[in-house]
Amino acid sequence: xxxxxxxxxxxxxxxxxxxxxxxxxxxxxxxxxxxxxxxxxxxxxxxxxxxxxxxxxxxxxxxxxxxxxxxxxxxxxxxxxxxxxxxxxxxxxxxxxxxxxxxxxxxxxxxxxxxxxxxxxxxxxxxxxxxxxxxxxxxxxxxxxxxxxxxxxxxxxxxxxxxxxxxxxxxxxxxxxxxxxxxxxxxxxxxxxxxxxxxxxxxxxxxxxxxxxxxxxxxxxxxxxxxxxxxxxxxxxxxxxxxxxxxxxxxxxxxxxxxxxxxxxxxxxxxxxxxxxxxxxxxxxxxxx
Ligand SMILES: NC(=O)c1ccc[n+]([C@@H]2O[C@H](COP(=O)([O-])OP(=O)(O)OC[C@H]3O[C@@H](n4cnc5c(N)ncnc54)[C@H](O)[C@@H]3O)[C@@H](O)[C@H]2O)c1
Numbered sequence: 001x002x003x004x005x006x007x008x009x010x011x012x013x014x015x016x017x018x019x020x021x022x023x024x025x026x027x028x029x030x031x032x033x034x035x036x037x038x039x040x041x042x043x044x045x046x047x048x049x050x051x052x053x054x055x056x057x058x059x060x061x062x063x064x065x066x067x068x069x070x071x072x073x074x075x076x077x078x079x080x081x082x083x084x085x086x087x088x089x090x091x092x093x094x095x096x097x098x099x100x101x102x103x104x105x106x107x108x109x110x111x112x113x114x115x116x117x118x119x120x121x122x123x124x125x126x127x128x129x130x131x132x133x134x135x136x137x138x139x140x141x142x143x144x145x146x147x148x149x150x151x152x153x154x155x156x157x158x159x160x161x162x163x164x165x166x167x168x169x170x171x172x173x174x175x176x177x178x179x180x181x182x183x184x185x186x187x188x189x190x191x192x193x194x195x196x197x198x199x200x201x202x203x204x205x206x207x208x209x210x211x212x213x214x215x216x217x218x219x220x221x222x223x224x225x226x227x228x229x230x231x232x233x234x235x236x237x238x239x240x241x242x243x244x245x246x247x248x249x250x251x252x253x254x255x256x257x258x259x260x261x262x263x264x265x266x267x268x269x270x271x272x273x274x275x276x277x278x279x280x281x282x283x284x285x286x287x288x289x
Contacts (some may be wrong), residue, residue: 011035012167013066015059018045021098022072024142025171032170037062060088068094068167075099076283079107086111094164100186101278106288117164119151120190121172146174152186191277196268
């Protein structure tokens with residue numbers, strides 16, 4: 001809540017306020033100086049928002065009144081939702097999406113007098129120096145553990161970028177820094193670097209643990225303890241240069257790369273491959289450029 005006049009206090013609309021991200025960003029925005037409007041399509045989600053003591057606003061009304069409209073709806077409906085809401089917005093409104101796929105694919109409804117920004121949370125770093133229980137518990141970020149954010153805006157209006165950044169710093173708080181890149185660069189970061197590669201490797205580690213326990217028969221506690229400690233040291237050694245690996249470990253790592261990783265794996269960084277994964281994610285036939 002604020003005592004300032006509406007003309008000096010930007011209004012932020014959260015469309016899809018009961019979703020996973022909608023709830024997270026709303027929980028932080030309610031404690032800010034922004035005027036916040038909550039919109040949600042599903043009846044169950046609307047009930048949840050009311051139960052939190054938050055007033056609901058129709059999407060069309062929220063989009064027409066807000067200075068910044070956060071589209072926290074699933075990526076596969078961003079085309080349809082933006083086609084419905086962008087025509088209703090005031091000139092100069094900032095549309096803020098939370099994932100670059102739809103913007104990269106050209107799915108967002110375009111208007112020359114609207115500014116399009118996208119901000120993705122980095123999540124708290126694996127090397128974050130956590131000191132409190134709350135920081136340790138906050139694995140996703142946005143509650144207690146500081147995180148960085150990567151955002152894209154290609155509109156060239158410094159004041160709009162500043163407005164977007166002020167909302168981003170609140171909705172993903174606590175935020176250490178916001179890094180501004182292009183939409184394509186953000187799409188290379190997510191999905192390619194962090195979903196196609198990092199999250200896939202995380203899932204592979206979990207499968208490897210399962211094989212060790214259920215196929216080979218190693219006691220689960222022993223396998224889990226060994227994997228978690230070594231995952232920590234592997235990341236510290238490779239990404240931070242903390243300690244050198246032993247000579248024998250380097251030989252085993254080479255054997256692992258030869259046995260597990262395809263020689264042409266770096267093709268995931270090629271433009272056609274980025275288009276391929278994004279069309280698959282958005283369930284569309286092609287990228288519009
Ligand atoms: N979930 C994550 O971990 C995560 C992380 C970073 C970014 N994102 C991005 O955040 C965005 C939202 O994803 P999510 O996982 O929170 O989705 P979600 O499915 O959890 O929530 C989406 C919400 O939008 C509502 N909705 C759908 N159509 C609507 C409409 N027309 N008007 C109002 N509400 C509508 C749904 O009822 C639902 O409550 C996506 O762009 C996603 O890529 C998600």
